[in-house]
Amino acid sequence: MQEFLNKYGALHSSLQAGIEPLGYWLCNAVLVAFLLVCAYTDAKESKIYNKYTFPAMLVGIAIHTIFGGFEGFKWAMIGWATGMAIQWIPFMLGLAKAGDVKLLAAVGALKGWSFCTFGFLYGAAAFGIISLPWLLRRGELSGVGRNIKGYVQIAVMTQRAPDAPTPTVTKKFVPWGVGLSVGFLIALAVEILLGKPFWF
DSSP states (O other), rough: OHHHHHHHHHHHTTTTTTOOHHHHHHHHHHHHHHHHHHHHHHHSSOOHHHEEEHHHHHHOOOOOHHHHHHHHHHHHHHHHHHHHHHHHHHHTTSSSSSSHHHHHHHHHHOOHHHHHHHHHHHHHHHHHHHHHHHHHHHHHHHHHHHHHHHHHHHHHTTOOOOOOOOOOOOOOOOHHHHHHHHHHHHHHHHHHHHSSSSSO
């Protein structure tokens, strides 16, 4: 485990992992096209299709192998496994759909573990913003606000974390895949500017 961390823990992009620049930019181009398609289908049909996710995984692994050899293959597989791991528990708990899991796995195969991790965090923040108009349109935003307000008031008065309030949001579609896609596009912009998918 320590050897793995020493070898890969400080690597934050495919270029740093040894892939040739052409392969790096090919992965970026495939990533952008893939995210735009997934965001569109998720927003319009609430689905992320296997016909897009599985080819993206294979393309990511193939490009890294062709332009980075066995090290590139390992880099892509570590990214793929990271994407699967991030969404696996939420999926098993019913908080994410299978398409979301495969979306992250494909991004991991295309861009590696660090990009997948930080892009997911950006996507979670983007999702929080993007979901507001959906909740407002369904008349559920005020209920969410009341829940948060009540939770904070109880926590302040009792000086302890209260039980979670009863959810006010129904299980109707909210665009998690759209938020993830936006987050990964942000991560890509940051990586191109700074050489890594985060600013610190």
